[in-house]
Amino acid sequence: MNAAPRYWLMKNEPDEYGIDQALAAPDATIAWDGVRNYQARNFMRDGMQVGDGVLYWHSSCAEPGIYGIARVAGNLRPDASQFDAQSKYFDPKSKREAPRWLMLDVQALRKIEPISVAALRQYPELQDMRVLQKGNRLSITPVDAVHWDFIIGLIEAQR
């Protein structure tokens, strides 16, 4: 087993759990539920560790991009919404004795001056970022340390 990545990018819709809502939650911590993709689930299950850095992405909005910084807070557990028939994330095929979907806690650390997709694309240093690749739809992707460092540098330069 190679070392787990230490940085991640997690997409959320601003009207669902935007960075503002996350920061307003108790301990600024929210349960990251609704993941219904096996690859993304496996990142949560097998890769993410408490303390890992998270780029907080807003998608399906006017300016998709990075809106905040967060950290993985752990507490991996079955995603309750898969059993809730009223939830849009309800999965009738998932059984309680063998939950298909997982969620974990994410703690928002700070909001940043948004860095849009277009802004990110202008840096050759970031051209390999997974989220910038054509056709990428994964809601959770690993972030290379060099990309993380570069983006943190951009954020520091904002102040």
Place this chain on the structure above:
DNA sequence: GCCAACGTTGGC
């Protein structure tokens, strides 16, 4: 609201 990309489903 379009549509490319990609994941999932289900008939065979």
Place this chain on the structure above:
DNA sequence: GCCAACGTTGGC
């Protein structure tokens, strides 16, 4: 287990 049809994501 192949693969066509269908559904979803998400930037544009």
